[in-house]
Amino acid sequence: MEIELAGKTHQVSEGATGFDLFEDRSVIALLVNGEQKDLAYALQQGDSVEGISIDSDAGLSILRHSTAHLLAQAVQELFDEAKLGIGPPIQDGFYYDFDVPEPFNPEDLKRLEKRMKELVGKSQKFVRVEVSDDEAKKRLAHEPYKLELIGLKSADVGEGSVEVGAGGLSIYENVNPDGSVAWFDLCRGPHVPNSRMIGKGFALTRVAAAYWRGNENNKQLQRIYGTAWPTVEAKEAYLERLQEAQRRDHRKLGAELDLFSFPDEIGSGLAVFHPKGGVIRRVMEDYSRQRHEEAGYEFVYSPHITKSNLFETSGHLQWYSEGMFPALKLDAELDADGKVKKQGQDYYLKPMNCPFHILIFKSRSRSYRELPLRMFEFGSVYRYEKSGVLHGLTRVRGMTQDDAHLFVTPEQLESELTSVLNFVLDLLRDYGLDDFYLELSTKEEGNPKFVGDDAIWTSATATLEKVAKASGLELVPDPGGAAFYGPKISVQARDAIGRTWQMSTIQLDFNLPDRFDLEYVASDGERHRPIMIHRALFGSIERFFGVLTEHYAGHFPPWLAPVQVVGIPVADDFAEYLEDLMAELKASGVRGFVDRSDSRMQKKIRDHTLDRVPFLLLAGERDAGAKTVSFRYRSGEQVNDVGLEEAKKIILDAISERRQV
């Protein structure tokens, strides 16, 4: 019988399987005619076959999925009341959901992990069994969630389900070497051939609740998360990456470096910035202001609260009221009977700045000659985020957006979008992020929530796509991800350890100009409706602050560092020498001081290094005599005998060029 193996014709005997094709033990599954199959798959005449290696993306997913099965087996062995939910592979690992009477605790995870290791040693085969719907229902009669999935099939479960597919159903049995079936699960597969392949490169990482089928109206199941890798070393490396992320956590660094805090007395999700965080934030903002001014933005200011009618007109109160703080009820007066004597007013904290900027636009009639009109504001907004979603500076209830609204004519749209996108990317690079991709969020066809007529959507989406492509960056489509009022481009940035963060969004709006009846007079003397572009560059200052903190692991580049230079005299006699130098640096705007505390020099080096000060300048007798200093950097690197003029130049240049050191 003839098949095609990795593109080449290959002869195999009748009844041959994947096991006969690959001696390489790292091949754990097959890709047959584009479909993933078990190694045990019986080859058919004419099949086009490739091996799936355990360290490929597909192979890792299979490994993780098989590990999830092993977990489920262990859970049902140790907790006989546990009912199975779903258990797919995910980024770096897997999870499995269970309905159990008592939530799992960390001790349970240890027991389960131990049991899984035993099961690995038992050399269980993963064996695929094709079943009819009826057979599946019979065998899974005690698994209510699986029965529900069988009823739904994949059409409603969605793509990517690992339990049921479009075709027939299959069950995977974990078979002991003696042929007895230890456990089984409804599953599409494929799986690794044998539990031995799972090895020791896995760990259970955490337990959490998750709604059945992701719907908060459904019951919450207990979800166990794990990670799985081909080798113990790869697992260790992964856990090390997690630890590195923990070390960089802006919430931790924020406290350690005295940057900001969230006092309980103020309330959840409401931050205060301490002096050192304040320096960073002010420098970030100042530079942003400068660049916006150069790019033709005009600066506006608006209050934090407004009467309700503004958000009625904008639609916020109809659409997003649950995300807004409740109204402040003012001025109402009641008589003795409780009847309204004087009608009150509701005021709201603003969740967005756009309606205010729109009112500025509307404050007088506008000519096409004024467009594009670019209004910029560091606008503080308040959103009543659910308590469970708050997260350090990246998800807060009070934040400041570097918000801009651009009012343009349809003809200006493309060139304005192009320059906005370039402006955004250029500015992000100055803050030290330089690895981007773009996401284009578009309308979902047929969904009535999207406002505005199709023709505008189509042309605007095409324009956004054209602009995005012209940037040369990778463009990821996000169908259905648009806001109801218009499509958007979002800029995703990868940080120093490869995590991606959604940064800027550039959003078109066909809705608010309508609702507020915005107009400008064109050259033909007629009134036309402008298009609005919403654009936040940092997203919010707070969030960007958090991202930068993690990106730099607190090692802010000198231009942003709260303290840029600390002078450390080798002995107190040389403090004055450093004070003279420091005075000159300060005169040039450098932030620094000479540490004259009575700690020993080594201690000072340690303290200020831990404090992430970019330049430590040391001087003793040798330096004072030769008019030099010694540089010590955060990395531990030292450069000795640097002349004073040269030293000043090194520091001032690094700051003005916004270079990292």
Added chain:
RNA sequence: GCCGACUUGGCGCAAUUGGUAGCGCACCGCUCUUGUAAAGCGGGGGUUACGGGUUCGAGUCCCGUAGUCGGCUCCA
């Protein structure tokens, strides 16, 4: 908002089966002061998140509230 875990001086942590809070760093004072990541000695500081309860006795057990953390859902 939901589920779970957690909450002890500014920070990081200790405190047998319930027996009446301790350490390091930081802080304050004194002594010492020469070359690249922690000098020595002494001192002050906690109603154990808050409110109830059980008990002769609660940091330890129970209930409630708040906050934090991990997820889920959400993120205009």
